[in-house]
Amino acid sequence: MEFSGDEKRIQALFSELSLEDQTRAPRFSKLWSRAEANTPAPASLVTRFVLVATVVVVAMSFVAVRSWLSSSQSQPVANIPAQIIPTTAGPRVQHSELAAASKIVARPRRFTRRQTERTAITQAAMLSNWQSPTNILLTSPTLSVLSSLPQLNQSAKDLEQFLPKKNNELIKESKQ
Amino acid sequence: MEISELKAELEKLHQASFGWALNCCRHNRSEAEEVLQTVYLKILQGKAIYRGESKLQTWLFAVIRKTAATEHRKQVLRSLITLGSPAEKSSSEPELELEWSELQRRFRQALAGLPTRQRETLHLVFYQDLSVAEAAAVMNISIGSARRHYERGKKRLRESLDREGVDYGIQWRRKENSGVVL
Numbered sequence: 015m016e017f018s019g020d021e022k023r024i025q026a027l028f029s030e031l032s033l034e035d036q037t038r039a040p041r042f043s044k045l046w047s048r049a050e051a052n053t054p055a056p057a058s059l060v061t062r063f064v065l066v067a068t069v070v071v072v073a074m075s076f077v078a079v080r081s082w083l084s085s086s087q088s089q090p091v092a093n094i095p096a097q098i099i100p101t102t103a104g105p106r107v108q109h110s111e112l113a114a115a116s117k118i119v120a121r122p123r124r125f126t127r128r129q130t131e132r133t134a135i136t137q138a139a140m141l142s143n144w145q146s147p148t149n150i151l152l153t154s155p156t157l158s159v160l161s162s163l164p165q166l167n168q169s170a171k172d173l174e175q176f177l178p179k180k181n182n183e184l185i186k187e188s189k190q
Numbered sequence: 191m192e193i194s195e196l197k198a199e200l201e202k203l204h205q206a207s208f209g210w211a212l213n214c215c216r217h218n219r220s221e222a223e224e225v226l227q228t229v230y231l232k233i234l235q236g237k238a239i240y241r242g243e244s245k246l247q248t249w250l251f252a253v254i255r256k257t258a259a260t261e262h263r264k265q266v267l268r269s270l271i272t273l274g275s276p277a278e279k280s281s282s283e284p285e286l287e288l289e290w291s292e293l294q295r296r297f298r299q300a301l302a303g304l305p306t307r308q309r310e311t312l313h314l315v316f317y318q319d320l321s322v323a324e325a326a327a328v329m330n331i332s333i334g335s336a337r338r339h340y341e342r343g344k345k346r347l348r349e350s351l352d353r354e355g356v357d358y359g360i361q362w363r364r365k366e367n368s369g370v371v372l
Contacts, residue, residue, distance in 0.1 A: 016239055020348055021316075021344070024312070024344065024347060024348070025316045027297045028312075028313070028316035028317045029295075029317075030294060031294070031297070031298070031317065032209055032317050035205075035208065035209045035212055036205050036208075036209070037203055038219065039208040039209075040208070040223055040226075042200070042201045045204075045223065045226055045227045045230055046197065046200075046201075048227050048228055048361040049227050049228075049230035049231040049234055050232075050234060052231055053231065053234045054235075061358070064204075067267070127205075147251055161251070
C-alpha cells in the first residue's frame with residue numbers, strides 16, 4: 015500500500031522533521047565509546063574463586079557457631095546437681111531458697127534465655143525434693159519390719175531375724 | 191551475532207535510532223542522547239540480547255522505547271524527591287525553536303498534542319518507514335491496535351493542522367521514502 019493524498023503530505027512533514035533531527039544527531043562513535051567506558055570489566059577467575067571461598071567460609075562458620083550455641087544451651091539440663099534431702103530444718107531453708115529464686119525471676123533485669131532455663135530447672139528440682147515437716151512422724155523403729163513381709167515357707171526361727179536387733183539380743187541373754 | 195558485527199549494524203541504524211529516541215523523549219535532545227547511550231551500554235553488558243526473532247531495527251526500537259520509559263520514570267521520581275524542577279522538561283530547546291520554520295513549529299506542536307501511542311505509530315510509519323505490523327511489534331501491541339492508533343492519529347493530526355491553517359500540501363524538500371505500508 016502506498017501513501018496517497020493526505021498521507022503523502024504528512025510524510026513530507028515527517029521527512030522535514032527527520033532531516034532536521036539528522037543534522038543534530040550525535041556521532042555513533044561518541045555514544046558507543048562512552049558506553050564502553052561505562053562498562054565494568056568482567057571479574058577474573060581468581061576474583062570469582064576468592065568470592066566463592068569467602069561465602070563458603072562465612073556460611074560454615076555461621077553453622078558452626080549456631081550448633082555450638084545450641085549444644086551449650088542443652089548442657090545445664092544434663093548437669094543438674096544432686097539435691098540433698100533436707101532434714102527437719104530443711105523446709106525453712108528450702109522456703110528461703112525458693113524465695114531467693116523467685117526474687118531472681120522477679121528482678122526487672124534482662125535475663126537471657128539460658129539463665130531463665132537454669133532458674134526453672136533449679137526450682138523444679140527443689141520442688142520435687144520437698145518433704146513435709148510432719149513426715150518424721152510417719153517413721154518408727156519398726157518401719158523395716160512393717161515394710162518387709164516374711165515368706166510363708168520360713169520357720170519361726172528364721173522369722174526372728176525380722177525382729178529388731180535389740181530384742182534379739184535380749185532373747186539371747188535371757189536364754190543364757 | 192558477534193559484538194563487532196552488531197556494532198556495524200547499530201552504526202547503520204544510528205540516525206534512525208536517534209530520531210526514535212527523540213520521539214520517545216518528547217524531542218529532548220540531551221535526554222535522547224542519554225537514552226541511546228544507555229541502550230548501547232545494555233547491549234555491551236549483555237542486558238539486551240538480540241536473538242534474531244525479529245528484525246534488528248524492530249528489536250532495537252523496542253529496547254529504546256523501554257529504556258526511554260524507564261528513564262522518564264526515574265526522572266519523575268527524582269523530581270518528586272527533590273521537589274525541585276518540574277518533571278516534564280520543555281519538549282525542545284528554545285534556541286532550536288528559533289531556527290525552525292513556522293510550518294515546522296506548528297507541525298511539532300500538532301504532533302506533541304497527540305496521545306503517545308498515536309504519535310509513536312505515526313512516527314514509526316511515516317518517519318521510520320516501518321509497516322503497521324512492525325510498528326505493532328516495536329510498541330508491543332497487536333496489529334489491530336496499531337492500525338487503530340495509526341488511523342486515529344492520522345485523522346487527529348490532519349484536523350489539528352487544518353485548525354492551525356497549515357498548508358501542508360507545499361512540496362517540502364523531502365528524503366527518499368519507499369512509503370510502503372503493509
